Amino acid sequence: RFKPALAAELFITYFLGLDILQFAGLALIALGIIIEFRIPDKAVLLTGAVLSVIGTFTCGIDFGSKGFNSLFGLFLGTKIQGSSGGFFSFFHYFIFVAAGYVFGKYWKRCRDKKGFFVHLSPVCGIIGIICFVIEIRTGNGVAAAGNNLVSYYYLSFWDAIICFLNAIAFSGLYYWVFRAFPKWVTRASRVMSSNIGIVYFVHLILARWIIYVLLMTYLEVEITVNIVIMVALFLIVLSYIVARLYTGKKI
Numbered sequence: 001r002f003k004p005a006l007a008a009e010l011f012i013t014y015f016l017g018l019d020i021l022q023f024a025g026l027a028l029i030a031l032g033i034i035i036e037f038r039i040p041d042k043a044v045l046l047t048g049a050v051l052s053v054i055g056t057f058t059c060g061i062d063f064g065s066k067g068f069n070s071l072f073g074l075f076l077g078t079k080i081q082g083s084s085g086g087f088f089s090f091f092h093y094f095i096f097v098a099a100g101y102v103f104g105k106y107w108k109r110c111r112d113k114k115g116f117f118v119h120l121s122p123v124c125g126i127i128g129i130i131c132f133v134i135e136i137r138t139g140n141g142v143a144a145a146g147n148n149l150v151s152y153y154y155l156s157f158w159d160a161i162i163c164f165l166n167a168i169a170f171s172g173l174y175y176w177v178f179r180a181f182p183k184w185v186t187r188a189s190r191v192m193s194s195n196i197g198i199v200y201f202v203h204l205i206l207a208r209w210i211i212y213v214l215l216m217t218y219l220e221v222e223i224t225v226n227i228v229i230m231v232a233l234f235l236i237v238l239s240y241i242v243a244r245l246y247t248g249k250k251i
Contacts, residue, residue: 021204022074023088024197027097030090034101041102048098052157055091059154077154087153095160113175121172128165135162188240195243202239207231 034044059077063069069078075090110116135141142152142159155163178186192199210231215221 020088021201023090023093024200026074026090027094030094031097031101041105044098045102048095049157051091052095052155052160055089055154056156056158058091089154092154095157096163099164117172117175121169121175124165125169125172128162128169131162131165135159191243191247192240195246198243198246199239202242203235206235206238 033039055077060079061069061072061076062079063072072078073087073089077089077092107113132141132143135143138144141162142155143162178189211223211228215227216223221227
């Protein structure tokens, strides 16, 4: 039975509690500072690594209240219990921003991108897969986390390195697979990639509203694989349209 009070509470929760958007805001502020003061790439990478190491050893801190845990959880790994902890803390995930920022700058200067993928992607993929297999076999790390929210939201420095390796590996795979697609797919993907912030914003907000608030709470619909696929296709089309409109181009 539909409960207006519960629906309103969920609406407010999912509107204000979009866990990773807070980190995205902090990351954009940090990038602005880096660019404005022309901080050297080495310093950016070192800062990201140091914060990640600190974050690795500061998981589950409890400040004694939901408010303080949520506030400091934007930066550190506070206790996760219901809504009492933070998610995607700055210390744990800034390393991805730092590495992506520096990698992007050097990637633009890479003249032989094909050679880069041919030589580096297979090596990174093999190492990354082996590391994940070790985590699964030993029961440690994000690959073996299961329902362990701490391992998922508060990624360790070790797991961050593994993710970098796999990111390079999959980038190489995408590079080769993409060459087989028609040009209209390439053009569409470029529009979405160059406006990834808008695409991500649309997905993150509407996915939660549609699935949790509209379907599960209001309509009391059982979520199936087919429903998830339909919602995903709808969001892909919608985010593409929004991205085109944002760039001032015709749909």
